[in-house]
Amino acid sequence: MQAMDTTPEALLDRAARSAPARALIADPDGSFARHYNRSSFMFPHGIRAGDGFDVPGVAALAERLPQTDEYVYWSNGPIDVTARWEQGRAEKHSLQDTVRNIAHNNSIVILKHTEQDPVLGPILRAFLSEVVDLSGPRMRDDVVVGEALILLASPNRITSYHIDAECNYLVQLVGDKTLNVFDPSDHSLITHEELERFHDGDYNGAVYKPERQEDAQTYDLRAGHGVHIPTGAPHWVRNGDNVSIALSINYDLRSVDRMSRLYRFNNRVRRFGARPTAPGVSAWRDRVKLAAASRLIRLEPPPGTAATWTPEHRT
Template identity: 30%
Template sequence: MLTSPSFVDIDTQWSTVDPLAECRRELHKKAFAARHPLANHPLFSMGALAKVAEEASRRNGDLYVDAGNFTFADKWDTTPKPNMTIPEIFERIETAGAWLVLKHVETNPAYMALLDEFKAFLLEIAGPEGSKLLSNAEMIVLITSPRRKSAFHFDAEVNFLAQVKGSKDIWVCDPMDRSVTTEEEIEQYYTVANNAGTYKPHAEKVARKFTLRPGDSVHIPTHASHWVQNHDSVSVSVSFNMEFPRRYSDTYRANHYLRRLGLKPRPPGTSDFVDRSKAAAINSLRQVKSLIRR
């Protein structure tokens, strides 16, 4: 397991720790460290976030909360939901064993300004060509009780996890390591359930470990499995991400259906023509379903 150091100086803007050209080559491929200006920012105080959580609760699907004992092998949406109101959860966050996920906080203009700063940083890393593939910037706030674990999982987006308050350890795997994240799991992520990743005991040995403190950030590539151990205080982290074109995910969707037919489909990236053909087939099926619903 590779361990990366933590950085403690407070920055005034987003920046990469390693040279920009190196990070451009590693974007979407390898985890790397970055710095951000949001450490202990007033918009991420518990009082401010309690209001944001109330706003998110009024939007369908934009607030997730669970509480209880948790292991890395547990699925993130199988933990019991707390029998508490949002104000009660914030009041008891030190002892509740809770994990709160606040989605689309950028609907508030004050947070949108911070997302715009991140977007400019990410597009600078991506460069002129890479920027053409990225869209739909999003901000997700994660609030975690002391010593709480977060599940082994992977995501579809290009993601930067920024630590604002408290500290934690995060393990990030190589997104191409199929002993950790299989093709079948990625296909199921896009078609069956977005918690399709399954923890494997050897994952920690091949993962890269980062310790995050306020001001630290880590780039988590698309499909890179990762999991988190919070330290002894309440943690506030912000997940900043941008999406790839739909055809990438549609290729995996097509492979899922082909595999169900008993075939062994080529992984995405083997042939651009085949990938585009699969994506076109899924898009056509989507349009047919849309017409039927009408």
Template identity: 30%
Template sequence: MTAHRPISPPSGAVFPAAARALFAQAYPDQPAKLTHGMAGHPLLSLDALATLAERMPSGSVEYNLGKLPLGVRPEETPSNGLTLGETIRTIESNGSWAVLKNVERDPAYASLLDGALAELEPIVGEKTGPMLHREAFIFLSSPDSVTPFHMDPEHNILLQIMGTKTMTVFPARDEELVPAQKSEEFHGGGHRNLVWQDGFKARGTAVTLLPGDAIHVPVKAPHFVENGPTVSVSLSVTWRSDRSVAEGELHSFNALLRRRGLPVGAVSAAPERQGLRRLAYRVMRKLGA
């Protein structure tokens, strides 16, 4: 995996100095509520996003009805019966949720991603090395929509652009929330949704986001999202690091060992330092194991 193109700072700061300081204290392992200056950007209006969505490949969009149980199974997620353009243009009343993936493939939206990450790159580089595989996602939600309990493989900052939402974030590396075998399945291509139990809720921290707020979500920190009473638009800027890549390799190695009835190893809080196990995995994968 290679680093993305070099990036240059924007003309105006996306993250003010106080937000960058909070991010530096939290990154990479703790969530943190931040602020940003991207609310009201014309590329993030509903009309602009509907136009963007209609020119995106079908594999880069996902949308469905928005009022879902926290623990819905992926195969049980209901369709809303609309086209994507219709979904976005009428999202205030159609009870839906949508995500536009990899919007950085569009040059204008690539500039948004680059501008935001340029300010964080020095902090990230000092702690987890170069930013790898940088991506941007845009989430649109009808009033009162719910994004079920799930986890993501990237370092992530979610910027709230329009409307309000509450994200409840849970500790990463809690094996009661995310059993080891779920992590192994996830890194092998399994779905992001997790099994929900009502007793989990007390372990989470609920963070309400207004336009101009943002939240740093650590790699694989479980979370769910409850939208407020108006349409919500959020921009997610993400990247991988040697740490996140290493974690994926080590869980994949454990999956390989488990399938063969061999003992699995622990994945530490600093998996990038587990060089011997990573090397063993790469050798076995190269040999077709």
């Protein structure tokens, strides 16, 4: 069989020929607007591995991206559902070796800000736009920036239990996985104290509770389908017996930024013995906290500062 040409010129030509003249998402029953950032659901999509999202295409993308933490992350070696994000970051393998041997090395590679890539970016920006269009004005008015990450993972690789600050759509392109998503509104599962730690910088703040596993919504996620994961919904993943390639389509939201500031403030005052009310319990308390937070807490630049896609500037 003839080897695929992965030179930049050939990849650009393939991207041009696969430019999204077709709809990329099907939503016949209005699930995107109905469930937006509240509950998970599965949906079909039309992005194909042949659009440049196969292993050679992803390997070429990894070479094109800046080799900094802002754009690439990888982890080598076995982990379990309770592993922290820094586990496996001793970088026993280089990024290039990790990608080249992904079928055998029990690793995950995350490529960030891929919507900016000249080869794969057009179809990813189109997908970002379609999600917002299907979700309607409530999402359009809420989005600050959007970003597309590409996830390349070994057979049977686990992605540990965690939550995200972004509104997420996990889209399977190659292989399959079992995705476990928990209810973000169940604060006996994901407590306000865990959310405070997370929003104050501890990305391992969510604590897996094995006795609650049966409460997860479990999805058999295969190529051609995606699942919406709302902000703050705990989830974890086990890949199938094959290399997996997936997209993580993320949106930073104004509403979440406000909530995050409240949780951060609550975490700071809890250290001094206070018992703060959770966000949303009292509107006037929230207003006071936000005003105090703006004076007392130095707000670092939000993560993802390299992201550039917005609903108003889609290209």
